[in-house]
Amino acid sequence: MNFSKIININVLFLFIVILLSFIGMAALYSAAAGNFDPWSKKHIIRFTISLILLFLVSLIDIKYVYKHSYTLFFLTLLLLFSVEIFGIFGKGATRWIQIFGVSIQPSEIVKVSIILALAKFYHNLRFDRIGKIHNLFFPMMIIIIPFTLTVIQPDLGTSLSIFILGVGMMFIAGVKIWKFVVGLSIMVISYPFFWNSIKLYQQKRILSFLNPESDPLGQGYQLIQSKIALGSGSLTGKGFLEGTQSYLEYLPEKQTDFIFTLIGEEFGFIGTIFIVFLYSLLILIAFYISIKSIHIFGRIISLGVALNLFIYVVLNMAMVTGLMPVVGIPLPLLSYGGTAMLSVMISFGLLLNVDLHYNYQKMKP
Amino acid sequence: MYHSQHKKQITVQNRRTFFLFLGKLSFFSIIGWRLFNIQILDSAKYKTLSKNNQISVKILYPVRGEIKDRNGNIIATNKKVYDLYVIPEQTKNLKETLNNLNNFIHFDFEKKRKIILLSKKVKKFESIKIEENLNWEKLELIEANKNHLPGLHLQEDYQRVYPQNKYFSHILGYISQPTLNDLNLPFISKMPRLDIGKTGLEKFLNEDLIGKAGNIEVEVNSSGKVIREISTNPSMKGQNISISIDQRLQKFSYFELEKHKAGSIVVLNIKTGEILSMASIPAFDPNLIIKKPNKNYWELLLNHPLSPLTNRSIQGLYSPGSTFKMIVALAGLKHKVINYSKTQFCDGKIEFGDRLYHCWNKKGHGSMNIENAIKESCDVFFYELSKKIGIEKIAQMAKEFGLGEKYQIGFENEKQGIVPTKKWKREKLKESWYAGETLITGIGQGYLLTTPLQLVVMTARIAANGKKIEPTIFKRKENKEFDKIPNINNHIGLINRAMFKVVNEQKGTANRSKSEEYSFSGKTGTSQVKKITIEERESDDYKKKDVDWKNRDHALFVGYTPSENPKYAISVVIEHGGSGASTAAPIAKRIFDYIYKQKI
Numbered sequence: 001m002n003f004s005k006i007i008n009i010n011v012l013f014l015f016i017v018i019l020l021s022f023i024g025m026a027a028l029y030s031a032a033a034g035n036f037d038p039w040s041k042k043h044i045i046r047f048t049i050s051l052i053l054l055f056l057v058s059l060i061d062i063k064y065v066y067k068h069s070y071t072l073f074f075l076t077l078l079l080l081f082s083v084e085i086f087g088i089f090g091k092g093a094t095r096w097i098q099i100f101g102v103s104i105q106p107s108e109i110v111k112v113s114i115i116l117a118l119a120k121f122y123h124n125l126r127f128d129r130i131g132k133i134h135n136l137f138f139p140m141m142i143i144i145i146p147f148t149l150t151v152i153q154p155d156l157g158t159s160l161s162i163f164i165l166g167v168g169m170m171f172i173a174g175v176k177i178w179k180f181v182v183g184l185s186i187m188v189i190s191y192p193f194f195w196n197s198i199k200l201y202q203q204k205r206i207l208s209f210l211n212p213e214s215d216p217l218g219q220g221y222q223l224i225q226s227k228i229a230l231g232s233g234s235l236t237g238k239g240f241l242e243g244t245q246s247y248l249e250y251l252p253e254k255q256t257d258f259i260f261t262l263i264g265e266e267f268g269f270i271g272t273i274f275i276v277f278l279y280s281l282l283i284l285i286a287f288y289i290s291i292k293s294i295h296i297f298g299r300i301i302s303l304g305v306a307l308n309l310f311i312y313v314v315l316n317m318a319m320v321t322g323l324m325p326v327v328g329i330p331l332p333l334l335s336y337g338g339t340a341m342l343s344v345m346i347s348f349g350l351l352l353n354v355d356l357h358y359n360y361q362k363m364k365p
Numbered sequence: 366m367y368h369s370q371h372k373k374q375i376t377v378q379n380r381r382t383f384f385l386f387l388g389k390l391s392f393f394s395i396i397g398w399r400l401f402n403i404q405i406l407d408s409a410k411y412k413t414l415s416k417n418n419q420i421s422v423k424i425l426y427p428v429r430g431e432i433k434d435r436n437g438n439i440i441a442t443n444k445k446v447y448d449l450y451v452i453p454e455q456t457k458n459l460k461e462t463l464n465n466l467n468n469f470i471h472f473d474f475e476k477k478r479k480i481i482l483l484s485k486k487v488k489k490f491e492s493i494k495i496e497e498n499l500n501w502e503k504l505e506l507i508e509a510n511k512n513h514l515p516g517l518h519l520q521e522d523y524q525r526v527y528p529q530n531k532y533f534s535h536i537l538g539y540i541s542q543p544t545l546n547d548l549n550l551p552f553i554s555k556m557p558r559l560d561i562g563k564t565g566l567e568k569f570l571n572e573d574l575i576g577k578a579g580n581i582e583v584e585v586n587s588s589g590k591v592i593r594e595i596s597t598n599p600s601m602k603g604q605n606i607s608i609s610i611d612q613r614l615q616k617f618s619y620f621e622l623e624k625h626k627a628g629s630i631v632v633l634n635i636k637t638g639e640i641l642s643m644a645s646i647p648a649f650d651p652n653l654i655i656k657k658p659n660k661n662y663w664e665l666l667l668n669h670p671l672s673p674l675t676n677r678s679i680q681g682l683y684s685p686g687s688t689f690k691m692i693v694a695l696a697g698l699k700h701k702v703i704n705y706s707k708t709q710f711c712d713g714k715i716e717f718g719d720r721l722y723h724c725w726n727k728k729g730h731g732s733m734n735i736e737n738a739i740k741e742s743c744d745v746f747f748y749e750l751s752k753k754i755g756i757e758k759i760a761q762m763a764k765e766f767g768l769g770e771k772y773q774i775g776f777e778n779e780k781q782g783i784v785p786t787k788k789w790k791r792e793k794l795k796e797s798w799y800a801g802e803t804l805i806t807g808i809g810q811g812y813l814l815t816t817p818l819q820l821v822v823m824t825a826r827i828a829a830n831g832k833k834i835e836p837t838i839f840k841r842k843e844n845k846e847f848d849k850i851p852n853i854n855n856h857i858g859l860i861n862r863a864m865f866k867v868v869n870e871q872k873g874t875a876n877r878s879k880s881e882e883y884s885f886s887g888k889t890g891t892s893q894v895k896k897i898t899i900e901e902r903e904s905d906d907y908k909k910k911d912v913d914w915k916n917r918d919h920a921l922f923v924g925y926t927p928s929e930n931p932k933y934a935i936s937v938v939i940e941h942g943g944s945g946a947s948t949a950a951p952i953a954k955r956i957f958d959y960i961y962k963q964k965i
Contacts, residue, residue: 127374172385174377224422224582224595231403231411269404273397280393287386291379296371299378303385314392321399 005059010355013285016278017054017333017348021047023275024334027263030241031255039255039336046338050345057349062357065350066120066297073117073142079106080149105339107150107158111165112347115304117142118166122173123297123363130174139170140183152198157327161311168307173300223322230264230272230321237268255336257328260320275334279313282306289355295363298354305351309344414584423583424491426559427576428523430603432537432566434612435639435840440533441567443523447499449507450492450558453484456516463495465513469506472496483545494542494558497657498524525560525655531648532616535676536608536838538565539651565676566608566838569775576603609639609840617959618644621952626914627940629677629817632956635825635925635934637841638834640774641965642956643818645677679779682814683938686890686945687742687874688923689763689809691827691860693751694735696762698856702753705859708732711745718801722748725891739863740873742889744808751807756798759806760786765850767822767833768815774838782819785812810893821936824923826850827864828886828931830857864888865928868950875922875950885957886931887924889945894918917941922949926957933960 021044028039083106118139122130129135143166150159167180195203229243243265254262264272283306290302309332316331318324330337332344357363403411432441456462463477472495483493499507499519507519525540527533540560543550547561550571556578562568579600584593618630622644632642647669653662666673675681697703713729714721724730724744730737738746751759763769769784783789785806787798805811815823818836825834831850864886867873874889894916920942925931935953942948959965 127370127377168385172378172381174374174381227403228411228414230400231408232415233404234408234412235405264400264404269400272400272404276393276397276400280389283389287382290382296374296378299375303382307385310389310392314389314396317396317400321396321403323395323399 002061003059005356006055008356009055009058010285010289010352013282013348013352013355016282016285017345018051020275020278020333023263024259024336026240027259027266027334028255028336030243030266031259031262034241043336043341046341047333047345050342053342054345054349054352057346058352058356060353062298062353062360063362065116065353066123066363069113069116069120073113076106076110076113077146077149079104080110080146083107084149084152107146107153107155107162108339108343109346110146110150111158111162111308112343112350114142114146114162114166115169115301115308115347115350118169118173119297119300119304122300123295127174131176131179136175136179136183139166139173142166143170148194155328157315157329160327161308161315161329164311165304165308169300169304172303172307223326226258226261226320227322229261233265233268233271235269237264237266237271240266242266256330257316257326257335258320259335260317260331263334276313276317279309283310286351289351289358293354293358295360297363298358298360301350302354305347308347312340312344423581424556425579425581425598425600426522426556427578427600428602429525429540429560430570430574430576431605432570432574433605433607434610434615435607435641436611437607438612440527440529440608440610440612441537442526442528444526446497446522446524447504448497448520448522449495449499449503450518450520451480451484451495451516452492452518453516459484459516462514462516466495466507466517469510469514470496470503492518492520492558497522527651529612529616530652531650532612532619532644533610534565534648534651534673535645535678536565536610536643537651538562538567539654540567541655564777566606566775568777570606573606574603577601607840608838609634609637609641610643610838611641611965613963614642614956614960614965615644618642618956619646619648621955622646622939625939625942625948627671627677628942629681629936629938630952630956631678631817631821631936632960633821633825633834633836633934635828635834635931636843637845638825638836638847639841640818640836640838641933643676643678643838645675645681647671647673649673676776676778677938677940678817679776681816681938681940682780682782683817683919683921683940684811684813684892685768685809685815685820686892686919686921687744687809688820688823688888688890688921688936688945689813689815690739690742690747690807691864691888692763692766692768692823693747693754693759693807694739694860694863695853695856696754696758697735697750698859699762699852700754700758703735703750705736706734708734709738709743709746709749711743713745715745715748717748717752717804718799720801722801722804736859736863736866739860739888740866740870742867742874747807748804751803752800754807756803756806757786759803760784763813765833765853766826768813768819770819772818772822772836774836779818780816782816783812783814809890817936817938820921820923820938821934824887824925824936825934827857827860828925828934830854830861861886861928864924868924869928874946875924877946878950878954880954880957883926883957883961884928885924885926885954886928887922887935887950887953889950890921890923891944891946892919892921894941914941917943920948921945922953924950924953924957926960933957 025040025044028043029036032039121139121142125135143162147159147162147166150162171180232238243262260272260275263275286302286306290299290306293299293302312329312332315324315327315329319326319329330340332340428443431439431443434440451459451462453459459481463480466472480493480495504519507514507517527537541563543559543561559575562571562574567574577600579598581597582595584595614632618632622628622630623646625646627646629645630642631640633639634641649666653659710732711724711730713727714723722744725742730741730743730745733741733743733746737743763784769782771779771781773779790796790798790812802811806813822834822836826832829847831853832847833850834847865884867889868875868879868885868887870876875887918941920939922937922945923935925934935956937949937952939948939952
């Protein structure tokens with residue numbers, strides 16, 4: 001590993017990432033009514049650890065990243081499988097697994113390894129062979145296996161993200177558009193077979209998730225509180241720590257999925273648009289890195305990372321503003337939650353890695 | 366080549382990257398527009414909501430679905446009433462409000478405690494029912510004193526009504542407030558006011574009948590008054606459900622049963638397995654259970670010596686007596702222990718293992734073949750036969766015909782009954798099987814116990830030539846396919862012929878109930894309740910009818926009509942009714958008369 005590369009790292013990107021995580025820290029401080037405990041402190045510790053990982057990932061020679069892409073994919077897939085197996089032998093539905101005493105949500109990690117696996121696959125593939133049946137089958141498996149495993153957990157938010165991410169990346173790679181139409185039709189047709197092939201308890205889990213009647217007050221109530229928080233923030237917001245906590249008492253996820261509403265209440269429309277602007281900037285930089293890169297591997301990774309971030313942000317914001325049902329998606333760098341933070345930061349590490357190796361001659365075909 | 370492909374790919378990718386960029390931009394624009402809407406355009410509205418007012422979300426309770434009989438007659442419905450509720454959030458002090466209320470209408474301490482307990486369990490803006498179905502006097506009192514009773518609300522509500530009173534008591538069951546345990550059920554959680562089914566079909570069908578809760582978001586001021594509605598999401602009424610029972614036949618069954626103290630009648634459509642009537646007495650009136658206060662009525666029911674809450678059709682366990690003989694005969698024929706022409710001489714008793722086993726006919730039946738043995742219900746013939754077949758093969762055949770089986774048609778506490786085997790006795794009674802017990806089982810006595818539902822299913826399966834009719838309390842299509850019981854095809858005709866003779870030939874035990882207008886077949890049964898000692902048997906009292914009611918035999922009859930291509934099967938059990946021939950068979954005949962007369 002050549003540490004001297006670090007001087008070339010994309011400073012603007014890093015700055016935005018750090019800025020966002022500090023906004024997250026402040027919001028969590030406010031969510032706990034002006035306390036660093038229980039969330040804010042942990043958030044910043046997690047961020048620091050993740051930042052170190054980001055640097056490490058960005059400095060590895062891209063050749064090694066390329067070499068181990070599939071291995072990483074299988075390892076994360078194995079983690080995901082083990083969650084499902086613990087789900088069978090343990091106490092019902094779970095998304096978590098304990099590794100060295102740390103709770104990890106493999107479905108978050110698997111998103112990054114999907115990006116890697118697809119990037120390696122398309123890097124290796126000559127463009128005129130991209131439409132061959134077996135060349136479509138392999139990437140589809142890379143998407144469908146983790147997708148299925150997260151559906152039956154059921155973690156519908158994550159499975160939806162995995163699906164959009166995978167399909168988006170195949171689109172980026174250059175698969176013909178009519179093939180997506182065919183693929184989607186096949187999925188719709190084969191849906192009953194999938195449904196019948198999973199176990200009864202898995203069906204029950206999914207149904208109970210999709211059936212919000214179990215909480216008749218439920219989402220409608222959560223949403224109106226969320227909208228009041230955003231709306232009462234108006235243009236400039238009520239000011240830091242001035243948000244009316246009583247409403248957010250009704251939001252069970254105020255420190256995780258609904259953190260955006262708290263920012264909206266305290267910093268107003270200016271605050272929320274600024275957040276949207278920061279995320280857009282990150283995505284724009286990723287696009288720039290992609291176009292700059294001379295090798296397909298780097299290009300696809302960059303676009304994948306951008307797409308992954310975009311999915312998080314748009315699904316979360318659509319959810320809290322009532323454009324979409326509540327599915328449980330965190331807002332990267334702002335929401336409290338370890339694995340999503342880790343996963344996103346590693347993906348950023350990959351992006352910066354591509355940036356540092358954009359004209360890596362050995363990766364050229 | 367490779368390089369040209371690479372270049373081409375880069376071109377395609379750049380183009381797509383641009384499209385993706387546009388796509389993302391438009392999504393972000395939508396989010397931005399949405400934020401603009403909420404935070405700028407509608408900001409004033411949300412600001413007022415946030416400042417002075419509170420948002421309250423109320424559950425709109427769904428109306429419970431109705432239940433209808435097979436012809437669409439309503440047997441469970443809802444009536445509009447006024448109920449009194451309290452919303453803890455809107456009282457200054459819940460206890461104070463309740464104490465004030467006590468000045469106007471009386472309610473006891475225990476109830477007050479329950480309400481306070483419940484208020485801690487549910488969300489604080491949730492209404493809790495205090496009293497339902499208020500009369501006009503109380504309504505006026507509460508309206509007049511509204512100012513002293515903050516947090517109290519009168520609300521239109523629906524009360525469950527069972528228009529057929531007791532006639533469907535065991536089938537429908539009744540509804541009631543959920544217990545704290547019930548609140549954990551997924552489909553009623555957080556709906557503390559929702560009445561749910563406690564027994565019978567009301568319980569079985571809870572999930573379908575309950576419907577879907579709606580909610581209404583309202584803006585309330587600091588004193589709890591609703592300023593305006595923000596949005597309404599209406600509730601959905603539960604499903605209406607039709608069951609297979611025919612209301613007319615059900616009522617007529619009660620009419621027949623009520624000439625006696627306790628018993629059951631079950632009528633089955635053989636073609637479909639639909640239960641057309643399932644009556645059990647004594648019964649109860651579910652309307653009186655629902656109506657508060659119901660304490661006295663509860664006590665009456667619980668202290669009643671014949672336990673009216675029991676659905677005898679599925680919970681009553683009776684020795685089938687001679688109605689079991691068809692099963693023993695089939696087992697004998699299947700395993701070739703006997704054939705059609707083989708005869709057995711009956712002189713009124715046989716000796717086995719230094720014990721005497723008596724035939725009901727003390728003088729004896731003389732020479733009997735299998736058909737006549739069923740027709741005249743000769744016990745000696747079946748003692749001999751069961752001795753040769755053995756208990757295991759008899760039990761096997763009994764199970765094929767649905768004895769010792771729970772049908773799970775929708776009722777809790779359905780009894781399984783007992784089809785005894787050697788293994789059963791070893792496990793349950795820790796004793797080995799005595800050969801004499803096989804003889805007793807052979808005439809439907811001893812450990813053997815069945816429910817009236819099992820008996821009617823057995824009869825239907827015989828009538829359908831061995832098709833395994835499965836009973837249901839819901840409507841079912843005519844062309845339902847049933848499995849066939851194996852290896853009895855050649856013998857079932859003989860059994861049906863014998864059952865025809867029971868009713869239609871002289872010396873048949875039910876010959877007195879024969880009908881001139883239609884044909885029916887059947888089998889009588891008289892099951893002993895009390896062991897008869899030799900002295901009693903010899904005495905004249907035994908023949909007479911003045912035995913204590915509770916020591917009298919149970920009267921049974923199973924049958925079907927018409928004899929050719931049968932459609933209706935019946936089982937009649939009259940507890941301590943005397944003999945099957947004199948009590949149960951005439952009831953069955955009158956039910957069949959009614960079925961034909963009413964064209965059911």
